[in-house]
Amino acid sequence: MSTRPPRPWWATVTIVIVTAAVVITVGGGVASAISTLATRTTTGAATEAGITRVEVVAPSVEVTIIGDDALDGDGRDEVTADWSLTATSMNAGVSASRLDDVLSLDVTCPDERPTRDRCDASLQLRVPADTDIVVDVGAGAVSVVSVAGDIDVSMNAGVVLMTGLSSSSVRAANNAGEVVVRFAEAPQSVTATTNIGRVVVAVPPDGTVYAVTTSTNVGQAIQSLTTDPQASRSINASTNVGEARVEAQDPDQAPESIDERDEFSWEW
Numbered sequence: 001m002s003t004r005p006p007r008p009w010w011a012t013v014t015i016v017i018v019t020a021a022v023v024i025t026v027g028g029g030v031a032s033a034i035s036t037l038a039t040r041t042t043t044g045a046a047t048e049a050g051i052t053r054v055e056v057v058a059p060s061v062e063v064t065i066i067g068d069d070a071l072d073g074d075g076r077d078e079v080t081a082d083w084s085l086t087a088t089s090m091n092a093g094v095s096a097s098r099l100d101d102v103l104s105l106d107v108t109c110p111d112e113r114p115t116r117d118r119c120d121a122s123l124q125l126r127v128p129a130d131t132d133i134v135v136d137v138g139a140g141a142v143s144v145v146s147v148a149g150d151i152d153v154s155m156n157a158g159v160v161l162m163t164g165l166s167s168s169s170v171r172a173a174n175n176a177g178e179v180v181v182r183f184a185e186a187p188q189s190v191t192a193t194t195n196i197g198r199v200v201v202a203v204p205p206d207g208t209v210y211a212v213t214t215s216t217n218v219g220q221a222i223q224s225l226t227t228d229p230q231a232s233r234s235i236n237a238s239t240n241v242g243e244a245r246v247e248a249q250d251p252d253q254a255p256e257s258i259d260e261r262d263e264f265s266w267e268w
Contacts, residue, residue: 039118041086046096051079051103053149054131058107059138061121067129067147077128079103087119094121129166146184164251178242184251190235198245199237205248210235214244224248 056063083094083105091110096103109119121140127133132149135142139157148166157176166185173179174194181192181201186208192199203210203225211231214221215238223237223246237244 039086039088040090041084042093043082043084044094044096045083046081046103046105047078048098048103049078050101051077051098051127052101052131053103053134054079054125054127055102055104055134055136056107056123056125057104057136058121058123058140059109060119061107061123061137061140063123063125063135063137063140064143064145065125065127065133065135065147066145067131067149068126069129069146079125079127079131081105081123081125083121083123085119085121089119092119094123148185182249182251186233187235188233190237192237194239194242196241197239198242199239200243201235201237201246202249203235203247204251208233210246212237212246214238214246216240216242216244219243220245222246 054065081096081103085092085094085107087109089110091108093108095106095108097106098104105123107121107123109121127147129146129148131147133144133147133151133153135153137155137158139155141159142153142155142161144151144153144162144165146164147162150169151162151165151167151171153160153172155174155177158174159177160172160174160179162170162172162180163182164184165182165187167183168188170181170187170189171191172181172193173191174197176196177194178197179192179194179199181190183203186203186206190201192201207226209226209228209231211229211234212223212225212227213236214223218241219239221244225246225248235246237246
């Protein structure tokens with residue numbers, strides 16, 4: 001009777017690793033299938049009158065905010081918000097709440113791994129033009145159009161595009177991605193920054209004088225305005241890696257939405 005030689009240790013280890021890989025692969029497939037089956041899309045809306053400030057907080061979202069002069073005064077100062085959310089987690093959602101004259105929209109996307117949760121949120125708001133806007137987003141895209149109130153946007157990764165603004169004060173801070181701010185009327189104070197990406201601030205070519213600061217560590221810092229460091233109006237455009245540009249531009253030449261920003265890219 002023959003005796004089978006013992007299997008070398010490396011063969012045993014190899015078999016164990018391969019088996020584990022199969023289990024992980026199959027398990028991942030099952031998890032993906034379950035997640036796909038559980039994906040749901042919900043929609044919602046809110047309308048509030050007498051709002052002077054809108055706040056949006058989300059880990060990931062595409063948000064569009066449009067200012068409408070027709071909504072100012074005459075009892076029509078309503079903010080309307082519409083949203084949709086596609087998610088695998090039953091705990092994901094969008095909530096709207098009001099405190100005094102502030103409307104808050106909060107997107108919840110829990111990280112319930114290893115199920116590879118999907119959580120895609122989209123918000124569209126129409127506000128009276130003079131509404132103040134505050135947005136704090138982890139990732140996604142923020143578009144603000146034709147707003148005259150003060151604006152404060154913070155983002156970790158994505159695109160910030162604001163056009164047709166008549167705001168006095170604007171702050172837009174990104175970590176990874178471009179920041180583009182275009183004005184229809186001369187602003188009082190502008191700060192636009194990112195860590196990696198391009199920063200563009202464009203003001204009307206009306207001869208207004210600003211104290212301008214442009215800076216970048218890797219890239220070009222360009223400004224074409226008449227400047228005065230003692231001017232009462234200020235613009236700060238800075239990036240760590242990318243182009244920082246401050247320029248005069250006719251507002252009619254500006255794109256109206258993120259979808260029209262063909263000139264913008266991650267290249268510099």
